Amino acid sequence: MAALLAGIVALNVAVLRLNMQVEQLDNQRDELVSKRENIQSQLTSTAAAGRIEEIATKTLHLGTPASTTYLELKHRGD
Amino acid sequence: MTARVANRRIRLLIALFATVFAIALLRAGWLQAVRAQALGSMATSQHRETIEVPPHRGTIYDRLGVELGVGTRATTVYANPRQIQDPRAAALAVQQSLGLDAANVYPLLADRSRGFVYVERQADPGLAQSLQDKHIQGFGFYDEERRDYPQKHLGASVLGYAGVDNKGLSGLELQLDKTLTGTRGEKTIVKDPFGRTLEVVDSKPGSDGENVYLTLDHSIQGQVERVLEETRTRWAAKSASAIVMDPRTGGILAIANDPGYDANRFPDVSQDRQRNRAVTDTYEPGSTFKIVTISGALETGLVTPSTKFTLPYEIQVADRKIHDAEPRGTETMTTDQILSRSSNVGVVTIAEALGQTRVNDWIHRFGFGRPTGIDFPGESKGIVLAPEEWSGSTIGNVPIGQGIAVTPVQMIAAYGAIANRGVMIEPHLVDRVGDGQRVQPVRRRIVSTTTSDQVRHMLREVVEEGSGTAAQVPGYRIAGKTGTAAKPDGAGGYSTSAYVASFVGFVPAKHPRLVILVTVDEPRGAIWGGVVAAPAFAEIANFALQYLEIPPD
Structure with missing residues (x-):
């Protein structure tokens, strides 16, 4: 009887521990998802054309390229 | 001690223990029976908690999947x-740690009358x-x-702002708030005395907001904003706006207002700057409005492109004198030339022949006087005089784009109809929501294919030989119209120093893929649409054509 009771208690404790681990993993996952989204947002911000253009002109003192027009000519099938 | 005394003391002790035991038994009974529910609730509240799980707000992407508004x-x-x-x-x-001013924070932390x-x-x-x-x-x-808003300035007045409670307050964030918000979830947890979660006993799942894909293209938008800033600075103008639209779908590739602002700093920006003026503000369109009368006259068969008119430099309409922009003698002009040379006298003459009722009908047919239906909040319907409010001289100014107020988005929709062979498509900013179907905008035939072809030809001449030559792009044929409109002076007349310069056109002229409108408010040094707005059009068109790899006709 005592062994049975001890077994039941041990089982409940194990279940509780597992639940705590699951909750911790859940929280870690949420945190990682948030971090990934933050990094993605930083990446988008860093790669923004306006920012790159500003650095190119104001920090690196590069000139604006001359406007070049490319025309695609239709191929004559002869 | 005698045995008697000892026995008495033992009986007293037993009675005392029995009394204490009885009291304890009664107390236990009271707690476990009478107070059971209340104490059970207290225990539950201490170790159980229901937590709200806020939904993740949907991301706003441009048409290529670049993030414009994202939750972090x-x-x-x-x-x-x-x-x-x-x-x-x-x-x-x-x-x-946080970089806040300690002098501002200290009064908050020292206020012991507050607990939070x-x-x-x-x-x-x-x-x-x-x-x-x-x-x-x-x-x-x-x-x-x-x-x-990782792109900061890009499309700021279009995206709007979601405030500190993550609710849309303006722009597309407001328009799409329900779609982007999602629904809250809930979970009930059992926690230990240290607050750590032991178990989740119940959960009601919520749902994250849906992602939205716009028709905007971040590269074209960025270029348009840069060109507007340069134009406004160059001409010391009050403001400038531009729209780039695909006339075949009504999808807006770019919609910009200058001066702009960093979308992340929305609360610090004046209300005037926050507005998407291309949708919410009106202007008197001037000569760009002439296509309405000309299209109506062609469509009704009143005139053909080669119908001739003998036109003096100046005519009298009720109590007003209407004249052309450039002094000239009496000339014979065809309908074609009236539009390509932007003759005020010619357009008013045709309008008078068309009649007030039909002119008014064509104004409404082209969508003026009512919202276009663009998916953006606060759209203005413009200001169009009701027929009963027309005076004798109204026919002398409305057809040439004065005495009427339109929004840039209304104007680009009208020109989009001419570009799209007579079919107007409702301009829109949202391409699709999540994995759903693409938005199917409303389509409406305004004029016949023949009429739109004829008007397109006239508009080509404006750019090739007329006032819009500065809108030319090497290698491409452009069709468009310049506009230079005096602004009302607030005293019932028109200013002699404040103008709105505009250019609206489409390219390639034969099979248009882009309609572009540029308006510049109160430029200084020059006022003409052909000088101020047309070069901006050319720069935007040149970039967009190369970027989208659109071949010439």
């Missing part, structure tokens, strides 16, 4: 002033963690989602 993790820092032992030291710690104060909403998580690591009693932290 932030940490809100709060404090219980009653638990803060040294408010001065705590304020300095906040200054060190916000120190900073939606702080950077790293900075909040550095404060948390100091383990100062009285500070609390919880995670929140903060809306971030």
Whole structure:
């Protein structure tokens, strides 16, 4: 009887521990998802054309390229 | 001690123990029977908690999947002033960690009449963690989602803003708030005395907001904003707006207003600057409006492109004199030339022949006087005189784009109809929601294919030989119209110094893929649409044509 009771208690404790681990993993996952989204947002911000253009002109003192027009000519099938 | 005394004492002790035991038994019975429910609830509330799971706000993407508005993790820092032992030291710690001014924070932390104060909403998580690591009693932290606009200035007045509670307050964030918000979830947890979760006993799942894909192209939008800024600066103008639209679908590739602002700093910007003026503000369109009368006259068969008119430089309409922009003698012009040379006298002559009723009908047929239906809040319907309000001289100014107020989006929709062989498509900003179907905008035939072809030809001549030559793009045929309209002076007349310069056109002229409109408010040094707005059109068109790899006709 005592062994049975001890077994039941041990089982409940194990279940509780597992639940705590699951909750911790859940929280870690949420945190990682948030971090990934933050990094993605930083990446988008860093790669923004306006920012790159500003650095190119104001920090690196590069000139604006001359406007070049490319025309695609239709191929004559002869 | 006699046995008698001893027995008495033993009986007394037994009675005492029995009394104590009975009291304890009664107390246990009282607690477990009468107070059971109340005590059970107290215990449950101490170790069970129902937590709200806020939904993740949907992301706004451009047409290529580049993020324009995105939710990022932030940490809100709060404090219980009653638990803060040294408010001065705590304020300095906040200054060190979060970068806030200790002088502003100290009064909050020292106010012991309050049990809760916000120190900073939606702080950077790293900075909040550095404060948390100091383990100062009285500070609390919880995670929140903060809306971030990683492209900063790009499309700021279009995207709008989601405030500190992550609710849409303006622009597309407001228009699409329900779609982007999602629904809250709930979970009931069992926690230990240290607050750690032991078990989730119940959960009601919520759903995250849906992602939205716009028709905007971040590269074209960026280029348009740059060109507008240069144009406004060059001509010391009050403001400038531009729209780029695909006439085949009504999808707006770019819609910009200058001066702009950083979308992340929306609360610090004046209301005037926050507006998407291309949708919410009106202007008198001037000569760009002439296509309405000309199209109506062609469509009704009143005139053909080669119908001739003998036109003096000036005519009398009721109590007003109408004249052309450039002094000239009496000339014979065809309908074609009237539009390509932008003759005010010619257009008013045709309008008078068409008649007030039909002119008014064609104004409404082209969509003026009512919202276009664009998916953006606060759209203005413009100002169009009701037929009963027309005076004798109204026919002398409305057909040439004065005495009527339109929005840039109404104007581009009208020109989009001419570009799209007579079919107007409702302009729109949202391409699709999540994995759903693409938006199917409303289509409406305004004029026949023949009429639209004829008007397109006339508009080509404006650019090839007329006032719009500065809109030319090497290698491409452009069709468009310049506009130069005096602004009302507020005293019933028109200003002689404040004008709106505009150019609206489409390219390639034969099979248009882009309709572009540029308006510049109160330019200085030059006022003409052909001088101020047409070059901006050319620059935007040149970029967009190359970027989208659109071949010439």
